[in-house]
Amino acid sequence: MRVNAKEVGDICILEIEGEVDAEHSAQLKKAIVKARDEFAKHFILDLSRVSFIDSTGLGVLISLMRHLNENSGRLKLAGLQDEVRSIFEITRLYKVFDLVPSAEDALKDFQKKK
Amino acid sequence: MSEVKPSRRFKKDLSLNSLRGLESQVTSLLKALAKVPFFSNLPKGLLGDLKLGMIEGLSNAFIHGGSNAKRPAKLRFEALPKKIEICIEDSGEGFPFQAALRRRPSDIEANGRGLWILKNLFDTVGYRRGRPNRLVLVRKLTRQQRLDDAIELFNMLQEGIQQLKPKHHLYDRFMDFVVEAFNVERASFLIYDPESGKLKVATSRGLSPKLIEKIAVGSGEGVAGYVFKTSRPLLVNNVTKVGMNDPRPRRKGYHTSSFVSVPIIASPLHIGEETIGVLNLTDRRDGSRFSSNDLKLLNVMAAQAASAFRIRDLLDTVKQHEGLNREPEIVHEIQSRLLPEKFPTVGDLEISGHCQLSMRGGGDYYDVIPVGDGLRGVVADVSGHDVGSAITMASFRAIFRSMVFDPNSPGYLLQVLRWAMHEDLIKLHQFISCWVFEYRPSGVFRVSGAGHPPVMHYRAAQKKWSFLFSNHLPLGLEDESKPQNKKIVLEKGDLIILYTDGLFDPRMRATGFDKQKFCERVENILHLSTAELVREIVREVAPHHMALNNPDDIALLVLRRRS
Secondary structure, X not given: OEEEXXXXXXXXXXXXXXXXXXXXXXXXXXXXXXXXXXXXXXXEEEEEEEEEEOHHHHHHHHHHHHHHHHOOOOEEEEOOOHHHHHHHHHOOHHHOOEEEOOHHHHHHHHHHHO | OOOXXXXXXXXXXXXXXXXXXXXXXXXXXXXXXXXXXXXXXXXXXXXXXXXXXXXXXXXXXXXXXOOOOOOOEEEEEEEOOOEEEEEEEEOOOOOOHXXXXXXOOOOOOOOOOHHHHHHHHOOEEEEEOOOOEEEEEEEEOHHHHHHHHHHHHHHXXXXXXXXXXXXXXXXXXXXXXXXXXXXXXXXXXXXXXXXXXXXXXXXXXXXXXXXXXXXXXXXXXXXXXXXXXXXXXXXEOOHHHOOOOOOOOOOXXXXXXXXXXXXXXXXXXXXXXXXXXXXXXXXXXXXXXXXXXXXXXXXXHHHHHHHHHXXXXXXXXXXXXXXXXOHHHHHHHHHHHHOOOOOOOEOOEXXXXXXXXXXXXXXXXXXXXXXXXXXXXXXXXXXXXXXXXXXXXXXXXHHHHHHOOOOOOHHHHHHHHHHHHHHHHHHHOOOEEXXXXXEOOOOEEEEEEEOOOOEEEEEOOOOEEEEEOOOEOXXXXXXXOOOOOEEXXXXXXXXXXXXXXXXXXXXXXXXXXXXXXXXXXXXXXXXXXXXXXXXXXXXXXXXXXXXXXXXXXXXXXXXXXXX
């Protein structure tokens, strides 16, 4: 799995590539904590190049969402592929997360609301 | 049942020392599965579910089950024609499975979701705590699920009919069944109202009373109107991707954009096939989308329901005419409607049939349906001569038609019919004798019979008749023997004749007609087409048959491989 962090003001865009599963979740968690501690108040996770996510990966995303909720931050998940979306549908987490078509759309949303 | 052939089975074991490379090993396993021809067309969604299930199970074995390099986690994957079974073993302490299985994590809990996911992906999730701990996941393949669900629906509707429940009760039972089977939040069954010319809600689930009142869909409007107009089932899985001329849902506010909609097609008397309404399902509780297999299953169920609703109408008709002695006429009409109007063409096979229905009514019936590049058919005789027999025959036809595409042998299909109809036949003190057959373009004719008169086979090259006798007892009697199939390879010019017992009513011997006379007559008219041959036989039998007091029905089906 590869994770690339971009900084746009207080927004962190994490571009993730590969599988977000038990093997790789720690790596994602590390990248999130680093961005959170350094600058980020809000997060956009670009999942357009994520081919698979399991319950461990979902756990990392839920932890991030909870942290941001407690600190007035927001999280948007962008560009989910069909396979990944179906896992959000099975777990009904599509109702909990803010899912947007692309990272660009997510950024526009953040900038509109500022 | 015959032994499973190696090509219909796939088995693979994995032993993992760590989580490293787990996803790629599981992906490779599924790629190997897809290379086996029998499993090459498994739906993408099913493969995704299997992948997620294996990764969840194996991750659990490492994170909670104590698996490591010294104590590897083991996976055994086995695909069979009707199910896929995954067994995962670890050597940890184990956990209280039932309590964990019942628990659903809240939306904000970061952990504890794995087992809940497995429960939603697999038909069975089992666990045996011990050394090693063993997690077993079973996913039935759709074909079997389809068979089971359709039979269950059939039995439920039959029960409603026998208890003479009002039609709205049948609608409600049907609606509850499909809502449960497809796990949806919203469903509606719309019926065409000839007065307003609109489709209106007969029953629904998940719609507000206000909305129900407002729904009046014109033919061609939205998804339901389109399905009604075209009489074709429809699956919409992405509203944003439908073409300009395709139907779109009329109403916003659904949770998902995944819809299935199927026509309810009935065969009323006098006016041929007619679509009486539309069944719509949307918003799956688990948020998943509908698949083409869902659409096929729903269509089978809609056909079952349409048949049950029609039978219920006929019972009302009988009730209205009580005392007018119209029962024989109604029985005759029901039977006539159920016979096929034309026969399919398969390779060099010629088929013709005739059913001589007596005015006192009975339960003789035949059916022939194209399946793949071959065909399947049935000849049957239901005991009795009243509306009950005709309704049993209609039920037999409905269940045969919904099961006919199952890839198993005619013998297996016969035993499924026995199982599906057994309780009803016991209650009604009825029996059904029948032959279920299959023909492949290669000339192979396979047949399985239950208490029915023998199949006649004329070998053109030898100019000889031979007879195949049925092995099973009639339906309505316990018969748990393995399905028996008989095989004949038809040569050019060979004839197969299937019939009901009225054709050789022993009383006709007095006027000079019996099986020997029949065979001689057929041998003399072999130059005719099967249609002409059937007409000639009917003409030959008619005077003998009409001379009988209370003559029985005669059903006759002739198949010939052209010279």
